Amino acid sequence: xxxxxxxxxxxxxxxxGHLWGWRNDFPPDELSACAPGEAVRxxxxxxxxxxxxxxxxxxxxxxxxxxxxxEAPDETHLRRRLEQALAxxxxxxxxxxxxxxVFGESDGLPGLVVDRYGPVLVMSQSVRGLEPWTAFLADxxxxxxxxxxxxxxxxxxxxxxxxxxxxxxxxRGRWEGPVTVDYDGVRVPVDCPGGRKTGLFLDHxxxxxxxxxxxxxxxxxxxxxxxxxxxxxxxxxAGAAGAVAVDNDPAAVAAGEVAAGxxxxxxxxxxxxxxxxxxxxxxxxxxxxxxxxxxxxxxKKKRYLRDALETYREYNTLALGRVRHGGLLVTxxxxxxxxxxxxxxxxxxxxxxLGRTLQWVAQGAQAMDHPVLLAMPETHYLKCLVYRxxx
Numbered sequence: 001x002x003x004x005x006x007x008x009x010x011x012x013x014x015x016x017g018h019l020w021g022w023r024n025d026f027p028p029d030e031l032s033a034c035a036p037g038e039a040v041r042x043x044x045x046x047x048x049x050x051x052x053x054x055x056x057x058x059x060x061x062x063x064x065x066x067x068x069x070x071e072a073p074d075e076t077h078l079r080r081r082l083e084q085a086l087a088x089x090x091x092x093x094x095x096x097x098x099x100x101x102v103f104g105e106s107d108g109l110p111g112l113v114v115d116r117y118g119p120v121l122v123m124s125q126s127v128r129g130l131e132p133w134t135a136f137l138a139d140x141x142x143x144x145x146x147x148x149x150x151x152x153x154x155x156x157x158x159x160x161x162x163x164x165x166x167x168x169x170x171x172r173g174r175w176e177g178p179v180t181v182d183y184d185g186v187r188v189p190v191d192c193p194g195g196r197k198t199g200l201f202l203d204h205x206x207x208x209x210x211x212x213x214x215x216x217x218x219x220x221x222x223x224x225x226x227x228x229x230x231x232x233x234x235x236x237x238a239g240a241a242g243a244v245a246v247d248n249d250p251a252a253v254a255a256g257e258v259a260a261g262x263x264x265x266x267x268x269x270x271x272x273x274x275x276x277x278x279x280x281x282x283x284x285x286x287x288x289x290x291x292x293x294x295x296x297x298x299x300k301k302k303r304y305l306r307d308a309l310e311t312y313r314e315y316n317t318l319a320l321g322r323v324r325h326g327g328l329l330v331t332x333x334x335x336x337x338x339x340x341x342x343x344x345x346x347x348x349x350x351x352x353x354l355g356r357t358l359q360w361v362a363q364g365a366q367a368m369d370h371p372v373l374l375a376m377p378e379t380h381y382l383k384c385l386v387y388r389x390x391x
Contacts, residue, residue, distance in 0.1 A: 098200070118180075148173045207332070283322075291320070360386075
């Protein structure tokens, strides 16, 4: 393996457990000779060994640490990482048809995401260094889990930053249309190749369960940025009387309406295909027992953070205005740059603007099958705050 040297003291972040080396962490001539995705050794400027990983001079993340042994990555290492990831899911998702099996860096497999939807596995790979191992990893997943179908869905735009093409194809078995799965007692159709991400957004699972436990029965729910209505569906399962789900994606709304029918709840769940801001600004003053605000990431890059926080304040003001006295506001951010205290400040400003008093009753994060790597704040992206609104 080629050896790269970092600038003086820039290796210390990696020694503390972080797994990424930025382009500016290396002298320019250190990276220029590397092929994209090449396995390399990294040393400090003084020549002390730091670790082995994958280099990509074309990417701002120029080095992704794979392990701290002075050995080239091979099938044995990859198989061990995959086995460890699956062992954790067997513990926290035993018996579940739907779960995240692999979560990239948090599971020691850079850029690799694998989700399970019953008999279907969906793989997504966004890092050049693991690209040659795609077939091997699919074989290992097939051997360990015996799925009927494995789909490779490489549509993450991060691939372009790595110099990789976008593609979707079936690696094993056949795909003949949406697969219907059981998600916490709710039947949901999933279009793995055509839907967002790998088909569903799975990272709020524990948060949905938490809010479900707070219901007394008979509540009306407003589900904002609902996608296919997983929040609405799971809260109806938990005892809510009815829900209104708002999203501007026609395909997601159509899937949600199918899910409502599959569960016999078409009369209790109404989907509104509309822009959330326009819906809240134009709707009447109807109030709800639970308002869920689950927007997309407004701060995908750090330079967008200030504007994003103002947007969170605005949406939380509009959402809080729809919560009845004693009702719940469930608000979240899926941007790693937005810390929980930042989101809380946006909610406080919304409450002050409306002259309302809030009780902070719960805080959640991403689901247990999306583990956070302690030394990498980038892997802790989802925040979920639950408030009881008083007048």
